[in-house]
Amino acid sequence: MAKRSAALELAILGVLAETPQHGYELRKRLISVLGLFSTISYGALYPALKSLVERGLLVEQDEVGTGKYPKRARITYALTEAGTAHFNAMVADSGPGAWDDDTFAVRMSLFGQTDVSTRIHILQGRRSRVEDRLANLQTNLSKGRERLDSYTLELQQHGLDALEREVRWLNELISREQGAAGSGNPQTSQVNKK
Amino acid sequence: MAKRSAALELAILGVLAETPQHGYELRKRLISVLGLFSTISYGALYPALKSLVERGLLVEQDEVGTGKYPKRARITYALTEAGTAHFNAMVADSGPGAWDDDTFAVRMSLFGQTDVSTRIHILQGRRSRVEDRLANLQTNLSKGRERLDSYTLELQQHGLDALEREVRWLNELISREQGAAGSGNPQTSQVNKK
DNA sequence: GTTAGCATGTAAGGAGTTACATGATTTT
DNA sequence: AAAATCATGTAACTCCTTACATGCTAAC
Numbered sequence: 001m002a003k004r005s006a007a008l009e010l011a012i013l014g015v016l017a018e019t020p021q022h023g024y025e026l027r028k029r030l031i032s033v034l035g036l037f038s039t040i041s042y043g044a045l046y047p048a049l050k051s052l053v054e055r056g057l058l059v060e061q062d063e064v065g066t067g068k069y070p071k072r073a074r075i076t077y078a079l080t081e082a083g084t085a086h087f088n089a090m091v092a093d094s095g096p097g098a099w100d101d102d103t104f105a106v107r108m109s110l111f112g113q114t115d116v117s118t119r120i121h122i123l124q125g126r127r128s129r130v131e132d133r134l135a136n137l138q139t140n141l142s143k144g145r146e147r148l149d150s151y152t153l154e155l156q157q158h159g160l161d162a163l164e165r166e167v168r169w170l171n172e173l174i175s176r177e178q179g180a181a182g183s184g185n186p187q188t189s190q191v192n193k194k
Numbered sequence: 195m196a197k198r199s200a201a202l203e204l205a206i207l208g209v210l211a212e213t214p215q216h217g218y219e220l221r222k223r224l225i226s227v228l229g230l231f232s233t234i235s236y237g238a239l240y241p242a243l244k245s246l247v248e249r250g251l252l253v254e255q256d257e258v259g260t261g262k263y264p265k266r267a268r269i270t271y272a273l274t275e276a277g278t279a280h281f282n283a284m285v286a287d288s289g290p291g292a293w294d295d296d297t298f299a300v301r302m303s304l305f306g307q308t309d310v311s312t313r314i315h316i317l318q319g320r321r322s323r324v325e326d327r328l329a330n331l332q333t334n335l336s337k338g339r340e341r342l343d344s345y346t347l348e349l350q351q352h353g354l355d356a357l358e359r360e361v362r363w364l365n366e367l368i369s370r371e372q373g374a375a376g377s378g379n380p381q382t383s384q385v386n387k388k
Numbered sequence: 389g390t391t392a393g394c395a396t397g398t399a400a401g402g403a404g405t406t407a408c409a410t411g412a413t414t415t416t
Numbered sequence: 417a418a419a420a421t422c423a424t425g426t427a428a429c430t431c432c433t434t435a436c437a438t439g440c441t442a443a444c
Binding site: 005039041043044047073 | 430431432433434435439440
């Protein structure tokens, strides 16, 4: 029922699915591996972990006596079975918010834990979303061509270019995946490859 | 003391500085002219307007008997003197958050109400911000080249390309402004123009 | 020893979204 | 008449950010 929360939870589960970790390190990985959340405050991370534990998706493992640092107050988090199931469900999900910038980025950076058909599904879903935005912007732009001042125009044109480039990028990725798999259904895109 | 609030308030003041309007229409203009806020809910807009009125930056003018629709419950908002002053201060501001995506976009779309030096200032500030992000990403990427899987790499590379393009775009805009004005200080950029 | 980084958490406060609530006006 | 859209607002809820509070460990 949240917005970024969905992306954040997915990211947490995804990283922990690879390696159980404690909060402090988890945060660093989220920042570097996913690179997306420029800053994830502890005020967001710990409550999120807590919530995941309460829902039975994670378990806390107090790290006692790990060699050199016997009494360090570390809490290692690991996925439960339910957590793994939930993670898989979230990755494959197509619900609202599934193609948002953040959520898509998280899902793509977790592609390593996914199969080809899921990857293609996500890439195509994202492409639809971007194409929608593109269409909106174009409509908007052609409608108000004259009424908008040059700076607004310039700004929106730049946004438009970025979207077109993303579609082309997604097309390439999709082709690559389809090449790796058997043959999928042919692509339908509104943007030409140059 | 807010984040988006800063961008939203700036946008509201900027649009009202051109033409006083009532909430409903204001929202539509914010969406189409600025194009940035895909959705601005009334639950965000009206409280924001209320706050601006309370702070003496806007005045409400009950629209009575405007020809055909005598009793329509419209409230037209217009800037006060203090509001105009505040708007000008915000546009020229360099405080934290001044170069964020949203805030920058709002400021640029309001360039029509600005003088050349302010425009250059804003464009350069934005460029610095983008270059910082670029540097971070590059560091991050060279550090973890091997540890990151190919998808994460691909994703970050795409983000990097987008940032580089934005810097080039900003360089062009800055040159254009400097050409229009007298001669400004020469540019220093980390990204070559290819 | 003292600074810097590791490590976990809470509390206050702000901002925004969704859903709800109401009513006028215009179009079909 | 019914449906769409204009028009304004509120309440509950969720989430995040900032700042604070605590202590251990490593390095200089």
